Amino acid sequence: MLDLKICPACGDRAQRPAVEEERLVCAACGHRAAFHRLPLFALTGPSGGGKSTVGPELARRLSGEVVVLEQDVLWTGGLRDDVDGHPRFRSTWLRMAAMIHQSGRPVVLCGTVVPPEFEPLPERVFFADIHYLALVAEPEVLTRRLRARPAWRGWDEPRIAEMLEFTEWLRREAAGMSPPVELFDTTEASLTESVDHVERWVRRGLAAHRASEAVRVGAD
Incomplete structure (x- = not known):
């Protein structure tokens, strides 16, 4: 199965x-x-941080090594549960990523999520580790980026204010989460610099997993 x-x-x-x-x-x-119990890479952060911009280029660079997916494509219908943390939505993504992993390629999941929304779920056992990297930016830059988005995305001023509040909270709490969330500020970073950083993060996680597997197999 x-x-x-x-x-x-x-x-x-x-x-x-x-x-x-x-x-x-x-x-x-x-x-x-x-x-296959592989690592999952959660490329997270506030809307406007750069996930959707970095994702396509990251997919091109890591083609054949990982599968890069956009979380929001399943934010629909019955998966849009109103429970804090959206556990039905999160569990579905973990099940989906675990199935993809059975083909031998780890998943980079692009979408806003923090460890307390993934780590307690039953499906967490399918993964060796979940690595979290949040792309963030200064408030005025996030505001400008979100205001420039097309109207169908619904970024009115109250919603932008909520996202700025989330970003402030994330910056404050990231290092103390379990596991910690790494931050990368895209305020002044070029697209190439941002993709370079994310690629290094993924490759570092893959290398750590291979080393861990080698130790485990050797112990067996």
Whole structure:
């Protein structure tokens, strides 16, 4: 099964998947299934920080190595739950990313998210690590960028003010989150500089995962 919540042996669907010794363990029949447990890269930050600008170029640079996806394409219909943190939406993305990982390529997910919205979810066990990098900018720059967006995106002044408040909170709390959120300020950075930084962040995470896997395999 590509959907890691469904046991390939008995077909039971786990509400809280369990992983033991890098194997998915079915609570119903005890089947232990090998799977690709890869790192997930959450390219986050406020709207206007640069995620949508960086994403396409990052996808071109890392073509064949990772899959770069835009989170907002699933912000629709029944997934737009009103619960704090939007757990239905977040869980769906974690399940989707985990399925893509079974093809052997890690996912870079571009969209606003913070660790407290991913880390407590049952689907978190599908990933070796989740790395968080937030693209931020100074308030006047974010405001200018958001005001320049087309009308259909709905960036009125109250919504812009909310985003500025979120950005201030993120800058203040990022280092203390679990895991910490790395920040990169795009206020004066060129597109090339921004993509360079994100690419290095992804490659650093991939290298750390490969080193960890080598140690684990050696210990086995």
